[in-house]
Amino acid sequence: MTNNSQPTLAVIMARGNSQRMGSPKGLCRLPGQDSSFVSEITKIYNHKGLQILLVVQAKEKSIYQNEVQDSAVHLLAESEGGDTALTLQLALNWIENNQPNIKTILAHPVDLPLVKTDTITRLLNHFHGKSLAALRPTFNNQPGHPVIFSVSVLKSVLAGKNSTSSMSHAWQKAEACSTVLPMDVLPVNDPGVCADFDAPSDLCCHQKPKDPSND
Numbered sequence: 001m002t003n004n005s006q007p008t009l010a011v012i013m014a015r016g017n018s019q020r021m022g023s024p025k026g027l028c029r030l031p032g033q034d035s036s037f038v039s040e041i042t043k044i045y046n047h048k049g050l051q052i053l054l055v056v057q058a059k060e061k062s063i064y065q066n067e068v069q070d071s072a073v074h075l076l077a078e079s080e081g082g083d084t085a086l087t088l089q090l091a092l093n094w095i096e097n098n099q100p101n102i103k104t105i106l107a108h109p110v111d112l113p114l115v116k117t118d119t120i121t122r123l124l125n126h127f128h129g130k131s132l133a134a135l136r137p138t139f140n141n142q143p144g145h146p147v148i149f150s151v152s153v154l155k156s157v158l159a160g161k162n163s164t165s166s167m168s169h170a171w172q173k174a175e176a177c178s179t180v181l182p183m184d185v186l187p188v189n190d191p192g193v194c195a196d197f198d199a200p201s202d203l204c205c206h207q208k209p210k211d212p213s214n215d
Helices: 037-047 058-067 084-098 117-130 151-157 167-176
Strands: 008-014 051-057 074-078 104-109 134-139 147-150 184-187
Touching (some): 008 037, 008 084, 037 051, 037 058, 037 104, 037 117, 051 058, 058 074, 074 084, 084 167, 104 117, 104 151, 117 184, 147 151, 151 167
Parallel strands (some): 051 074, 134 184
């Protein structure tokens, strides 16, 4: 369990069309693994004692529901379309209507199942210790996920029509308008923060390493 003074929600973003993969990414499995991507990610946050919101397309609600039925997960099913900013806006709407005490969001794309539990701990401790607006992990200077956002700051970034673009574009626009400061970064020794899987060929090239922090 994490000692977290700021109520935090892990938002697993699974609302994309998965066109290159050809099937919902959250249901994919790495060679030799019994658990799907979404199951692996929910294990991380269940282990940390965090609430989880899984955002999916309405047409895929039932298959994801079956996949996470044994986990403590809130499921939000919405229409397809839009980009990451819209998915996070939908999460903000859910928070306002269901969990208004949430102060922090961990935004985790469903195609990054290899993030280590220890990385989540480090991100949470650094973010809450610094009271930052946003924090992003990096590995070998490559930006990764999950990204941690202050809910109040995220609301201001996505105000107006900014939720119609990608999250990176919305943040850059907010920076240009001096609405927010640049995201802080935290270098981590975790290649999983950058190991996303976009196509079937990506799956056969990776083997999930054992994460001793999950023992």
